[in-house]
Amino acid sequence: MSENLLEVRDVRKSFRVPHAGKNKLCALDGISLDLARGETLGLVGESGCGKSTLARTLMMLERPDAGTVRFDGVAVGTDDLVATEAGAVRDRYRLLLATYAQGLVAGAARLTADHVTHREQFRKPIAMFQAVGQQLADIYVVARSLDLSTTAAAWRMSEGLDATEDLGIAGYWVAAEIPATLRTMTHLHGGIGVDVTYPLHRYFSIAKDLARLVGGPDARLDEIADDSDARLDPKGQATDVH
Numbered sequence: 001m002s003e004n005l006l007e008v009r010d011v012r013k014s015f016r017v018p019h020a021g022k023n024k025l026c027a028l029d030g031i032s033l034d035l036a037r038g039e040t041l042g043l044v045g046e047s048g049c050g051k052s053t054l055a056r057t058l059m060m061l062e063r064p065d066a067g068t069v070r071f072d073g074v075a076v077g078t079d080d081l082v083a084t085e086a087g088a089v090r091d092r093y094r095l096l097l098a099t100y101a102q103g104l105v106a107g108a109a110r111l112t113a114d115h116v117t118h119r120e121q122f123r124k125p126i127a128m129f130q131a132v133g134q135q136l137a138d139i140y141v142v143a144r145s146l147d148l149s150t151t152a153a154a155w156r157m158s159e160g161l162d163a164t165e166d167l168g169i170a171g172y173w174v175a176a177e178i179p180a181t182l183r184t185m186t187h188l189h190g191g192i193g194v195d196v197t198y199p200l201h202r203y204f205s206i207a208k209d210l211a212r213l214v215g216g217p218d219a220r221l222d223e224i225a226d227d228s229d230a231r232l233d234p235k236g237q238a239t240d241v242h
Helices: 051-058 086-118 130-158 164-194 200-213 217-232
Strands: 004-015 025-036 066-071
Touching: 004 051, 025 051, 025 066, 086 130, 086 164, 086 200, 130 164, 164 200, 164 217
Parallel strands: none
Antiparallel strands: 004 025, 004 066
């Protein structure tokens, strides 16, 4: 493990500009810096001095003309990145969140299934009670719905197809249904579900964090509606109905 999280050496970047004399504008001229673990770096300068260009270059959203960028001791080039276009990076990030939520629900569902199988009331497992079975069925439906939209999005992205609709649906499930599903699982556990020595409360906390991170259910519904309008009227002349 490298002592520095980020190491930048002699990074240079120029842009071709028609009215800049030799048709090149130097944005970065031999930038070198180190950023240790736990440190924060602030860049201060007037507008147009190259702050954004440096940030984009460090993230490999811009290809440097010269120099090296190392993360944790490993040199990173544009060929090492999955995507550099902002929209593609955003889609992969959204898919990552949905996939994480898949695993979260699966883990919590496993805990819940084990609990209701071994927890007995009136000399039989509570999983045999009709009300418990109905709630378990609801959990299954939510989990499978998230699996379907996430898998569909992953497949479309792997095939180079537009996955906007599937990602939007997966985002809505994460924001609206996953927290409610974790509440149901907590309820099925009874008092132990909120015991800090039992792991379920961590699943519930992460579920709420994910719901906030994707923007909440209203924002995700608006996104789905906007995407549907765009598909129905590609020229953008559809009437705003939401």
